[in-house]
Structure formats: structure tokens, C-alpha cells
Amino acid sequence: MADSLIKRMSTSDADFDASLTSLLDWESVSNPAVVETVATVLAKVRADGDAALLDFTRKFDAWEPDAASSLEISSSRMQAALERIDVSVRAALETAADRIRTYHQHQSQDSWSYREADGTLLGQQITALDRVGLYVPGGKATYPSSVLMNAIPAKVAGVDELIMVSPTPKGYVNDMVLAAAAIAGVDRVFTVGGAQAIAALAYGTESIPKVDKIVGPGNIYVATAKRQVFGSVGLDMIAGPSEILVICDGKTDPDWIAMDLFSQAEHDEDAQSILLSPDVEFLNKVEASIARLLPTAERADIIRQSLSRRGALVCVKDIDEAIAVSNRIAPEHLELSVDNAEELLPKIRHAGAIFMGRYTPEALGDYCAGPNHVLPTSGTARFSSPLGVYDFQKRSSLIACSAAGASELAKVASILARGESLTAHAQSAEYRILDDGNE
Amino acid sequence: MADSLIKRMSTSDADFDASLTSLLDWESVSNPAVVETVATVLAKVRADGDAALLDFTRKFDAWEPDAASSLEISSSRMQAALERIDVSVRAALETAADRIRTYHQHQSQDSWSYREADGTLLGQQITALDRVGLYVPGGKATYPSSVLMNAIPAKVAGVDELIMVSPTPKGYVNDMVLAAAAIAGVDRVFTVGGAQAIAALAYGTESIPKVDKIVGPGNIYVATAKRQVFGSVGLDMIAGPSEILVICDGKTDPDWIAMDLFSQAEHDEDAQSILLSPDVEFLNKVEASIARLLPTAERADIIRQSLSRRGALVCVKDIDEAIAVSNRIAPEHLELSVDNAEELLPKIRHAGAIFMGRYTPEALGDYCAGPNHVLPTSGTARFSSPLGVYDFQKRSSLIACSAAGASELAKVASILARGESLTAHAQSAEYRILDDGNE
Numbered sequence A, B: 001m002a003d004s005l006i007k008r009m010s011t012s013d014a015d016f017d018a019s020l021t022s023l024l025d026w027e028s029v030s031n032p033a034v035v036e037t038v039a040t041v042l043a044k045v046r047a048d049g050d051a052a053l054l055d056f057t058r059k060f061d062a063w064e065p066d067a068a069s070s071l072e073i074s075s076s077r078m079q080a081a082l083e084r085i086d087v088s089v090r091a092a093l094e095t096a097a098d099r100i101r102t103y104h105q106h107q108s109q110d111s112w113s114y115r116e117a118d119g120t121l122l123g124q125q126i127t128a129l130d131r132v133g134l135y136v137p138g139g140k141a142t143y144p145s146s147v148l149m150n151a152i153p154a155k156v157a158g159v160d161e162l163i164m165v166s167p168t169p170k171g172y173v174n175d176m177v178l179a180a181a182a183i184a185g186v187d188r189v190f191t192v193g194g195a196q197a198i199a200a201l202a203y204g205t206e207s208i209p210k211v212d213k214i215v216g217p218g219n220i221y222v223a224t225a226k227r228q229v230f231g232s233v234g235l236d237m238i239a240g241p242s243e244i245l246v247i248c249d250g251k252t253d254p255d256w257i258a259m260d261l262f263s264q265a266e267h268d269e270d271a272q273s274i275l276l277s278p279d280v281e282f283l284n285k286v287e288a289s290i291a292r293l294l295p296t297a298e299r300a301d302i303i304r305q306s307l308s309r310r311g312a313l314v315c316v317k318d319i320d321e322a323i324a325v326s327n328r329i330a331p332e333h334l335e336l337s338v339d340n341a342e343e344l345l346p347k348i349r350h351a352g353a354i355f356m357g358r359y360t361p362e363a364l365g366d367y368c369a370g371p372n373h374v375l376p377t378s379g380t381a382r383f384s385s386p387l388g389v390y391d392f393q394k395r396s397s398l399i400a401c402s403a404a405g406a407s408e409l410a411k412v413a414s415i416l417a418r419g420e421s422l423t424a425h426a427q428s429a430e431y432r433i434l435d436d437g438n439e
Helices: A016-024 A032-048 A050-061 A075-084 A087-105 A144-157 A175-184 A194-203 A220-229 A254-265 A280-296 A300-310 A319-329 A341-347 A362-367 A403-419 A423-430 B016-024 B032-048 B050-061 B075-084 B087-105 B144-157 B175-184 B194-203 B220-229 B254-265 B280-296 B300-310 B319-329 B341-347 B362-367 B403-419 B423-430
Strands: A007-010 A112-115 A121-128 A131-135 A161-165 A188-190 A213-215 A243-248 A272-277 A312-315 A333-337 A353-356 A393-400 B007-010 B112-115 B121-128 B131-135 B161-165 B188-190 B213-215 B243-248 B272-277 B312-315 B333-337 B353-356 B393-400
Touching: A007 A016, A016 A272, A016 A319, A032 A050, A032 A194, A032 A220, A050 A194, A075 A175, A087 A144, A087 A175, A087 B403, A131 A144, A131 A194, A144 A161, A144 A175, A144 B403, A161 A194, A194 A213, A194 A220, A243 A254, A243 A319, A254 A272, A254 A280, A254 A300, A254 A333, A254 A362, A254 B423, A272 A280, A272 A300, A272 A319, A280 A300, A280 A312, A319 A341, A333 A341, A333 A362, A341 A353, A341 B393, A353 A362, A362 B393, A362 B403, A362 B423, A393 B341, A393 B362, A403 A423, A403 B087, A403 B144, A403 B362, A423 B254, A423 B362, B007 B016, B016 B272, B016 B319, B032 B050, B032 B194, B032 B220, B050 B194, B075 B175, B087 B144, B087 B175, B131 B144, B131 B194, B144 B161, B144 B175, B161 B194, B194 B213, B194 B220, B243 B254, B243 B319, B254 B272, B254 B280, B254 B300, B254 B333, B254 B362, B272 B280, B272 B300, B272 B319, B280 B300, B280 B312, B319 B341, B333 B341, B333 B362, B341 B353, B353 B362, B403 B423
Parallel strands: A007 A312, A131 A161, A131 A213, A161 A188, A243 A272, A243 A333, A272 A312, A333 A353, A353 B393, A393 B353, B007 B312, B131 B161, B131 B213, B161 B188, B243 B272, B243 B333, B272 B312, B333 B353
Antiparallel strands: A112 A121, A121 A393, B112 B121, B121 B393
């Protein structure tokens, strides 16, 4: 059976709602065998520390660390990698890092407080996390951009110690990843990966310190391990397949839009690329561009599968209807390839990142525009946000009652506590009432 | 075997570290039978909607709704409850609500953006969640304060529709809870509870709309159901037992401190109350106060169990050492019953809420001071924050490149994308380079 290159749909189709639902359908299936393997790995590392780490590294990464100490990459090795990489690549990494840093500095939050007339102070104290773990996938698919995007917000937040872990299958270490770690200010790097690395970060071992939060993408074992340590350690989101929704008025070069769709589709077969346009002729042109450009693409097979299984070119009535569809999808990446994109912003309810105008393809945001490329997938933009400085800071409420303030509040608290039958709460409050003889 | 009233410890004990670790030890055990029951309930409600809700309500809550429509409580019934409750209770709820609203308004975040020299705009758009579900436990232990604490931040954030669910065992509806819902601005109330209510909120039924996030405490079935729907819907934290850490210089009335410890201990047998003081004589006095006051407490049995199993009076060298212990514990509630508590703030690394001075018992914060009483438990203050307005808002990154800005960024993105072998990313960027003939 020959799949079509990419689905064609229209909001005027009688079954559009059902077709869209089925197109979007995605549920991560947890594999019981993986869950069990991961549980075993976690328990072993928790019990045996470095010894278990060495064992699992031999077994899963096929190299033989001679001692736990050789799991750590020294800062001079990181520096050497930075000096070894191509000078243009180094400059690109540094430009990207600077822009990411500048953008994220706008996200920093400040402690605040206010004092009431009776002297009572209320507020919130913001502090950085003490220590954060960053997982970086190893092997062939290495993404230095991911190191920058995860590490820089943590350092901007003021995280004191940022620990990176990355598997080095057969001992292979990627220079670009080490260089990115050096540029981003990663404090320590360990060459461990998989569930065993997550266990080391969550519980600590003799050589790897326990962290407060773990961020960064990983394979099914890593994702499953993160789920299992959830609660004892903070986590970033566990991402589904990446997706883009492009809304175009029909006036952008169709080759550009086709390539924007490819840039999402080339990630993997589950990636999702959808184009909405009110201009059916334009959709035809994009389809022709796809057909013409696809054979030239380096990752043509992946793109073909992704587009035919999960992609769509959708004809809409007008741009307003396109935005309504977008708000239903809550896309990870939303590209508004139209004139005056900024005017549409107030109508956009949910999106991880919004790329505005014909000159803002997602790829610029993926690498160097400044905002984070770790974004909520699978419709979770309805309730979650891009990774940011706020993910590496936490808040403590501040309450300092004056004697007079406490006395008034205590009367209110006493009534409510007694209404909830919590009489020790009530008495603890009542002790602070000034005019009843307790003072 | 007679348990002691409360453990005595000292940081100078040789085994202090181990004793503290064992005192703090708490791990939520997931019960496979509960996990299975919950999975069945979720699947049934997802498949059968209202019909399943009616069935489970008959079975678990022992009352017979005549139709799905009778699961909803009308706003006139809420208003009637508000008018029926004692006038002093109503006034106390309204005072608390006003103070909670005022405090949380300080947490509102604004969208921001900046424009670079070449015209490129970067920023972040803040929007409220569309629809939020609030779980409120029913039956005997009803907590109107919890309705205020969960609902008000959502409404301050601008959440359009706030749906409350609460079981009504044998049809019993608590007036104070309904009154609190009316005061807090809850939009709709449904009398369903347990895992079936979580399923209704997560998936939607004919009569209960699907929400974007679920907040609020619940029993083991509710907590397990929340874990199982995680991912398709946002969640607040899943709380462990409540805890307080009091640091006292020895100059507060020992009865006050004893009652502050009781107010935590009365929640349940797993609640944890710990006092740190450098004054061993003071610790003796507090122990005597505990012995004298305990028999008078309404919930004496629970307090006795909680204090003897999980409580401790700990002698420390000085206040600085007390703070070091506190930073290790990362307590949910930290009470600084000392002079000049504000001066200690910069040293506090982790705490859900900080209660400063002798006139600020936790009970005031639980009900009416203004800050939220939903706080990170079990040491999770190391990486998480009180429930707040920020939990009901999300962010979208904004990127709008000028033609000139895109051209420069595209050169950087192209190098990095090719370094990661993502050539469609590179080409998508390269199309936007101005001086290569594409324009």
C-alpha cells in the first residue's frame, strides 16, 4: 500500500474533528520490561553506588572504566575539546550561548515583600536550586545545542553546581558536547548514561553527588528512570515527539514552508508537521515543493515516514479559524508565516514558542535566537511552559507578624480552625491574642 | 512497651546524622491493589462517561443520584450555604479570602519583550490556564480553608473556569465548603469524588468538562489517580505528611512552642514536629509543657502518636547550627521563634514557608495570613515552591526576526545544525540568509 506523501484535510470536511483527533493521537506506552529493568538498575545503584555504576557502564556502554574516578571528565579535558573544535563551530556555539544567556536573564525573578500598617511583613524569598543534574544523550545523536539550552538557564538562575552526565558508548566522547559544556559553565561531567546515570543523580554515589533536580532528554530507559525517581528529586517535563504547526497566509515561498515542515519531520518518524492555510492553491504548491525537495533531503526516509504518518496540509476558512485550530492543538512550535504576526498574538491561547513572520523559521529558535528549545509537547502547552530560569529557582513564603497583627489574625484563624475541628491550631493561634490575658 | 512522649536528640550525639536520617525517613508506598482499582475506575469513566460516574458514586459514596444533572450543585445552592453559615464564620472566611487574594496578586506575572537593534523581537507571553479542576475531600474532614487556598490563586491568575469536585458520602454536603467555594469564585461544583472524579476532570464526561490542570489534596485513591493521569493533564504536587520545624532561642513561652508542635501533630499520625534549640533547659520546659498540655488536647491520641513516632526535641550548638540542620531538612514549615528573625533569612536555603518571630505560629499561615498553605513536603522544598498564581499561568516564547536579524541568526543556526547532522534545519535557516540570492 503506497502511503500518500502527506495528508490533505480541510476544516470543511464533515469528519474534520475526528480526523484531527486521530492525527494528533499520541500516547506514550510504558513497556513493562523496560519498567522492570529500570527498577533493578535504580535499586542496584542505590545500594551499591559506584560499583554498580562501573558494572552497568561495562555492560551497557561497552567500555571498561578502570576506577570510579575515571568516570569524571576533568575541566582541562573540557577546555581541550573547546580548543580542538573547528573555530567557526566554536564561534557559533559562543554566539548562541550569549544570546541564550541574554534572553534568559529576563526571566530572573526577585524576592519581594510588603509590610502592612500594623507592621506585619508578607513576601516571597526566591533562591536557586543548590545542585542540578543534566542528562545529555550520547553516541551518534549528540546535541550540543541541548547542552546550552539546559545548562544556561540553570547557571543564570544561580545554581551553584551543575553536574552533567552523558554515556560514552565504547568510550567515544563527543568534542562538541564537551565544548558546549565548557561554554555553558557546566561544573562537572561524568561519563555515565542510561537509568544508572539517573539513579546516580537521584541518590548520589561515592563519586557522583546527589542533585535536587534532573533535566535533559533521554531514551526510553532514561525517561522511565526519571518517572521512577520522581518525588525524591525534581524533574523537567518528559517530552513526547516534537511537533510544529505552521499557519501561512499563502504569501511565503512554498519551498521555505516545505523545508520548515521538513526541519521538524527529520527529528524522527513520530515527529509531527502540520500546515494550515486558507489558500488551497498555496497548499498545492507546498505539496509540490515537498515532492520536489524530499529526494534531496539527507534524512529523506525519516521525513517521508513522519510526513505520511503524522503530517497534514489543512485548508482553513481564514486565519482566525487557523488560530482556533491551533488553540485546540496547543502546539509545541507555532510558526505564524503571515504579515503582522504580532497582531495575532492576543488570540493565541496555547503554544510552547511562537515564531512570527516569514523570517522566523523554527530552526533559528532551535539553536540561537535566545529562547529555550525545551518546550511542552503533545498539547501540554495548555498547562506548561518552556524550560526557563524559573525551573531552577524556588520560592519560600515569608510571614512575620507584629504582635498587633498576630492578635487580629489569630481571631480569624481560631474561628476557621475550630470550624475544621483542628483545636490545637486554634489554641496555637489564640495564645497570640493580646487582649485575652495571655500577654 | 511505653513510647517516650517525644524523642530527645542532640547534634553532639555521635550518631546524630544517622538518627536524623531515620527520623526523616518517609517513603510513600504504592499499593498494587489500589493502583489496579484506580486503573479500572479511570478506564471505565474514560469509556462510559457520566454512566460510570453515577455507578461509582452509588458504589463508593453510598447515595443515589437520579441523573447526571443532579451531580452538579447550582450556584443558588452555593449562595444559600453562604447565607446559612454562622455570620462569624462567614466573616472569617471573607477576611481570609481577602488577605489570600491580596497576597497572591503580588505573584502575577506580566508578559515581556524586547527588541534588538536589527528589529528582531524576543519575549515571553503569559496566559492563564483555560480551565482548572479543584479536588476537595469530603465527608468528616472537610477543609474550607483548602478551597480558598487552591481556588483563589487560580482566579487571580485569570483562569476562566474553575471546576470543583467533592464527594458527598451518603449525600452529605458541607455548608462551609460550599460557602468557601462561593467566596473564592469557583464556577461549577460537582458532587463526585475519588478516582472517578479525577478521571472526569482528566478526560471529561458528558456533564463534567475536561480540565487542563487538577489541584487539591485527596486520599490514596485520589493521589494514585492523579499519578496515573499525569501527562495528559497538569497536576499540583502530591503531598506527603505535613511537617513543622521550629527553631527557638529559648525565649518564647514553652507552652506556645508546645502548642505550635501540637498544631502540626494533630493532622495525622505521620505528621512531623521537630524543635531545635541551643537551650537545653528550654527543651526541658517544652517537654514539660507537652506532658501537661497533651491530656487537654481534643486530638490527644493522634498528637501522642505523631510526637512519639516522628517528633523530636533537638539540642543544637547555636542558631547557626540550627539553620544548617534546617537546610538539610528543607522543611515544609519553618518557624523562627527568635529575635530578629529577618536577619536569618539570607541563610535559609530551603523551606516552603518561613514563619518569623514569636507572634507568627504556623496556624496563622494555615488560615489567613495570606500566603498559600499548599507547600512542598518531605524535603521537596529543595526544588519546589508553594502553590501560587504561577501554577495557573503558562508562558509562550516569542520570536519575531527581522529580515536582517534572521540572516545573521541563520548563519549561526546553519553551522550548529550541520554539526548535529540536521540538514533540513540548516536549509530552513539558510533560505533566510539575505545575501545568498534567496531574496
